[in-house]
Amino acid sequence: MIHLKRTNARIAIVFIGLVLTLAVIGYFYTPYDPVDGDFMEKFQEPSLQHWFGTDNFGRDVLSRIMAGAGVSVAVSLGTVIFAMIAGTSIGVLAGYMGNWTDRIISVLLESLMAFPGLLLALGIMTVIGPSKGGVVLALGLAYTPSVARIARGTVYGLRQRDFVIASQAMGHSGLWTVFRHILPNCVAPLIIFSTSLFGSALLSESALSFLGLGVPPPAPTWGGMLADSRNSMDQAIWLALFPGAMISFSLLGINMLGDAVRDILDPRMQGVAK
Amino acid sequence: MLKFIAKRIAMAVPTVLIVSILVFVMIRLIPGDPIVLMLGDSGNPDLVREMRAALGLDRSLPAQFIVWISHVLVGDLGTSVTTKEPVLNLILSHFPVTAQIVLMATFVAALIAIPAGLLAAWLQNRKTDTAIVSTTIVLVSIPSFWSGIILIWIFGVKLDWLPTYGFQSISDVGWSGMRYLILPVLAIAMSEVAVLTRMIRASAIDVLRLEYIAHARAKGLSERRVLLRHTLPNAFGPALTVIGLILGHLLSGAAVIETVFTLPGIGRLLVESIYARDYPVVQGCLLFIALMYVLVNLIVDLLYPLFDPRIKM
Numbered sequence: 233m234i235h236l237k238r239t240n241a242r243i244a245i246v247f248i249g250l251v252l253t254l255a256v257i258g259y260f261y262t263p264y265d266p267v268d269g270d271f272m273e274k275f276q277e278p279s280l281q282h283w284f285g286t287d288n289f290g291r292d293v294l295s296r297i298m299a300g301a302g303v304s305v306a307v308s309l310g311t312v313i314f315a316m317i318a319g320t321s322i323g324v325l326a327g328y329m330g331n332w333t334d335r336i337i338s339v340l341l342e343s344l345m346a347f348p349g350l351l352l353a354l355g356i357m358t359v360i361g362p363s364k365g366g367v368v369l370a371l372g373l374a375y376t377p378s379v380a381r382i383a384r385g386t387v388y389g390l391r392q393r394d395f396v397i398a399s400q401a402m403g404h405s406g407l408w409t410v411f412r413h414i415l416p417n418c419v420a421p422l423i424i425f426s427t428s429l430f431g432s433a434l435l436s437e438s439a440l441s442f443l444g445l446g447v448p449p450p451a452p453t454w455g456g457m458l459a460d461s462r463n464s465m466d467q468a469i470w471l472a473l474f475p476g477a478m479i480s481f482s483l484l485g486i487n488m489l490g491d492a493v494r495d496i497l498d499p500r501m502q503g504v505a506k
Numbered sequence: 507m508l509k510f511i512a513k514r515i516a517m518a519v520p521t522v523l524i525v526s527i528l529v530f531v532m533i534r535l536i537p538g539d540p541i542v543l544m545l546g547d548s549g550n551p552d553l554v555r556e557m558r559a560a561l562g563l564d565r566s567l568p569a570q571f572i573v574w575i576s577h578v579l580v581g582d583l584g585t586s587v588t589t590k591e592p593v594l595n596l597i598l599s600h601f602p603v604t605a606q607i608v609l610m611a612t613f614v615a616a617l618i619a620i621p622a623g624l625l626a627a628w629l630q631n632r633k634t635d636t637a638i639v640s641t642t643i644v645l646v647s648i649p650s651f652w653s654g655i656i657l658i659w660i661f662g663v664k665l666d667w668l669p670t671y672g673f674q675s676i677s678d679v680g681w682s683g684m685r686y687l688i689l690p691v692l693a694i695a696m697s698e699v700a701v702l703t704r705m706i707r708a709s710a711i712d713v714l715r716l717e718y719i720a721h722a723r724a725k726g727l728s729e730r731r732v733l734l735r736h737t738l739p740n741a742f743g744p745a746l747t748v749i750g751l752i753l754g755h756l757l758s759g760a761a762v763i764e765t766v767f768t769l770p771g772i773g774r775l776l777v778e779s780i781y782a783r784d785y786p787v788v789q790g791c792l793l794f795i796a797l798m799y800v801l802v803n804l805i806v807d808l809l810y811p812l813f814d815p816r817i818k819m
Contacts, residue, residue: 351795
């Protein structure tokens with residue numbers, strides 16, 4: 233079984249690697265202009281000239297997918313980094329300080345988690361309006377509580393451990409103890425969580441763009457392309473097929489990696505919901 | 507029993523209060539003067555002042571909150587800026603559509619996931635199990651707004667079996683209203699099946715390791731009876747928690763699926779109010795969905811002891 237998991241992990245890394253490569257290439261080079269199309273070329277079926285066909289403005293779908301990969305990956309990475317930094321800081325503060333600080337922060341976190349899934353992000357997008365930075369901020373804030381909760385739990389368990397008490401007894405400042413002894417022990421669970429967080433961020437970014445509340449056009453996004461495809465479903469289904477397949481392909485890689493890592497580290501935790 | 511219920515409800519009170527404060531503050535954070543947004547730039551200063559006083563916007567923020575929350579408590583969520591309808595009426599007329607899809611999808615998902623998860627756990631690490639687990643990984647990776655579009659294309663456009671958009675309530679047109687619900691329910695159920703199957707599999711594997719299962723087998727009970735009578739009830743508790751989470755997830759995901767299928771549910775109401783800058787409706791929807799989620803989790807927690815008597819009431 234472990235052998236199978238290792239194979240899965242390899243496949244997952246290849247999938248993720250392909251998406252990242254596409255994103256990097258798409259940043260520097262796309263076969264056609266992803267934003268300005270050629271009206272004479274509209275609704276071309278997939279062909280040798282246009283591998284994934286063209287859309288209602290005659291824009292090359294492959295070029296838009298490549299450019300969109302950069303947007304999706306950048307926004308998702310930004311979201312994960314934001315949520316990790318903010319969430320870890322808050323979680324460590326609550327877990328290390330304990331007492332009232334912990335109680336107040338915990339109640340606040342509980343309440344923020346009462347906003348399911350996209351809802352908090354939708355609310356925040358209402359306030360700041362659609363933009364690339366706005367999506368990072370909205371999704372980052374929406375995911376901060378779950379990171380904070382994991383960090384808090386880990387730190388809380390570490391607080392009474394001998395090496396932490398020893399560090400405090402030796403007169404080290406709280407900050408030193410946190411950075412030298414507590415944070416390094418939080419890295420493993422947080423890294424595992426960041427994998428699944430990256431997947432959630434990518435999915436949510438696509439969903440927000442699909443709703444027209446994410447990264448605004450003309451920037452190409454996979455979610456936005458899917459939203460546009462609905463208008464010409466009966467004549468150009470490839471407009472829906474390829475962007476959706478890209479989202480699923482990326483998520484598949486991330487989910488398989490997350491599963492494999494979790495199983496290798498802890499065989500008992502298989503299949504715990506996100 | 508009553509004490510347990512009372513305690514659990516009391517625990518939800520601070521959450522509800524903070525959720526309300528957050529929703530209130532969020533809408534106040536929107537840049538720009540809400541009055542100017544409502545009246546447009548042309549509004550004359552007297553009218554602006556009058557309206558500000560009428561809406562209580564000339565008072566301090568905490569005072570505004572007290573006024574708002576006391577209205578909310580008696581069911582007054584304000585009026586829509588665009589349709590002038592009471593927000594509560596709008597929410598109550600849109601929510602049943604969402605509730606129908608969400609409940610049906612969860613039911614369908616459970617119907618498939620319980621046998622699949624149990625089977626996978628029973629045959630752990632064998633080919634059937636690997637096949638089921640692999641299928642779930644693929645299903646989780648398909649966003650509902652993609653599968654929805656593809657389903658519409660196959661069953662609506664190509665085969666022409668089902669309508670591609672719109673909605674007719676079952677209570678108005680009878681069972682033919684189901685035709686509008688099949689595809690959205692299918693699209694959501696696909697990913698929910700995956701999450702639920704994995705959860706049931708994981709908790710059933712834990713249960714199958716326990717001694718009373720070995721004992722049940724040693725007694726000579728059939729595998730069927732071991733699985734259905736001894737494993738499933740004990741594995742169902744953790745799955746129930748996941749069902750609660752899924753319901754919440756679906757409530758917020760409703761915005762997406764209702765956009766795909768142009769269904770008049772609360773998610774669509776929320777998104778369209780965001781487009782229209784109809785902030786009273788946005789505020790009402792955010793509050794309503796969050797409170798529904800708190801309520802669902804409360805119900806799940808209260809049901810938990812029914813499935814697992816070890817949890818003390």
